[in-house]
Amino acid sequence: MKNAILHNLSEDNRRKIRLRQDTERFHRVVNGNYELVKYLPGSSIRIWYNVENIDFSTHWHPAFEIIIPLENTYTVRVSNEEYLLHPGDILIIPAGELHYLMAPNSGSRLIYLFDSSIISKLNGFSYLIPYISQPILMSQDTHSQIYTEEANLLEKMCEEYFSDNNLRELAIYSHLLNFFVTLGRYRMNVENTFSYVHQTKQKELIDKLNIVFDYLDQHYMEDITLEKVASVAGFSKFHFSRLFKQCSGQNFYDFLCFKRIKSAEMLLLNPDLTITEIALQSGFSSLSTFNRTFKRSKNCTPTEYRDLCSKGSHPLEMNP
Helix, strand or coil: CCCCCCCCCCHHHHHHHHHHHHHHCCCCEEECCEECCCCCCCCCEEEEEECCCCEEEEEECCCEEEEEEEECCEEEEECCEEEEECCCCEEEECCCCCEEEECCCCCEEEEEEECCHHHHCCCCHHHHHHHHCCCEEECCCCCCCCHHHHHHHHHHHHHHHCCCCCCHHHHHHHHHHHHHHHHHHHHHHCCCCCCCCCHHHHHHHHHHHHHHHHHHHHHCCCCCCHHHHHHHHCCCHHHHHHHHHHHHCCCHHHHHHHHHHHHHHHHCCCCCCCHHHHHHHCCCCCHHHHHHHHHHHHCCCHHHHHHHHHCCCEECCEEC
């Protein structure tokens, strides 16, 4: 069956892509279970045409990852859930998630790695964060209304990446923005998170929750409570808790912890800040709470995370 995505990726183009990758000497790298994403100089995007029949052991990285098999299947385990991807399936893996990649004896797939911090501060993106903080598997069957559009955008990103066009990175991010906008509108308009209320009321609820997400973006480092955030949106804490969980798939405090950990990851890249300073600036009440929470989330201490990011790394362990 013909692939539903990247149908213009001819064998000649694949050969050119492989040659370019060989010239770049690209390979995945890890230290412990942390993968250091090797972008091109001056870039924050990596697209890899992968034909290797090897497994990649459990690892995580601060980049979003999108995987699309082109030929044969591909198995991905994210946390405790396993996904068997068929040609054309699109799997989005959130930044920071432990995942294990298992390849068949033969086949090919595209792997996209990108830093989302460039677009994460744009107005409205905060609404998507709870949704894209969990793996998303898209196929023609599960997302028929948007699949073709999303697949075409990924194809355009690939074409730009492996070209020598001027402004190619800007073009890739423009397609990436469209990719998330399409996903977000599908989330709001098709999945009908609040289908039990009138459409006008749905918009009102979403607008109020956007106010909440924007408020959390600005105040997550402060000592904020469920009651305080609920009052920002004009809800009782019980009504707000139910709506927030329904919208995001997480309870309020789990999401707040997620925000603080993501902030700490960025601050740990600054060697001038102490671990205690980072804990407080990220919103944790004490160093011990920060260390415990970070270790539970990332499977390493903040100090170990900093060392992994700042020191050299070695090729990713690959299991035959």
